[in-house]
Amino acid sequence: MTHQKLEYEAIIRSHGGRVTPQRVLILDAICAGEGHTTFGEILTRVKLTDPSIDRSTLYRALDFFEEVGLVVSAEIGKGEKVYEIARQKPHHHLVCQSCGREIEIGQQTMRQVFDIFQRQHHFQIGMKHIVLLGLCEDCQSGETESPGPM
């Protein structure tokens, strides 16, 4: 984790941002939470080291980290938002049954989907390449537009 910190700093700086002790602390706190971590968890963890850190600082830092791609967030049930360090992962696709177009599903998206199954069925998806069929944005209007039961 330590040598990665250098990379964080480079990314932060390359976006015109500054490396402050608060931000480092926050990143550490997110790392500390294996996988997804909630806002509250991060705040608690951060406050252990520096109780003077304000909620607004955390909000702003998380926004910034997401913006520069250091952190990804995903919504999980009950309005809870979870954060985690971004990294490269397997790909998944959406394929349009009408025009054949292939769309790569983003990391964030798949994370959200997997989290749902994990939370609601305690099931860990193991597929490294999922393909889901349906209609892409363009074909949704052109197609039969069947609004029937999902």
Added chain:
Amino acid sequence: MTHQKLEYEAIIRSHGGRVTPQRVLILDAICAGEGHTTFGEILTRVKLTDPSIDRSTLYRALDFFEEVGLVVSAEIGKGEKVYEIARQKPHHHLVCQSCGREIEIGQQTMRQVFDIFQRQHHFQIGMKHIVLLGLCEDCQSGETESPGPM
């Protein structure tokens, strides 16, 4: 929709609840929103007919409807909650690659998943029976437990 109203009333009453014009209006408003409807949409629709209905009434009504199973809600991105009338739909499964166990994915779960693809890729999943492979709750601990990249 009209003859279903009788069923709603029966369900409401069977739970010791009362059928008020407000509740009927709210149910109608949810029905009117083909599929998922947000809190705001429901409120707007309801207020068209009766502007005196209060937000708190809507919150309480939705809670009640969910409690008695008349309505299901699903979280979609950004803390938005969507509501819809509960009913039977196509099934999807999770299949354990270790023990072969088959788990049916709940309506709510799949709704959430589909909403994610819709929102983030504007893609409408058209599959009537999706099967996802992975590890079920029991096998997650027994198996290799590879915590590696997703």
Added chain:
DNA sequence: CTTTGTGCAAACACTTTGCAAGTCC
């Protein structure tokens, strides 16, 4: 007539914003 539901207003919780002081580079 009893119990439940509604509307209103106040209370809460969570997030965002403005700004002066502090800090990074």
Added chain:
DNA sequence: GGACTTGCAAAGTGTTTGCACAAAG
């Protein structure tokens, strides 16, 4: 020193709660 960040406090949003009155059964 200049630009970016922080902490604090205030303002927004969205949701919940207390209570007297109204309505359903």
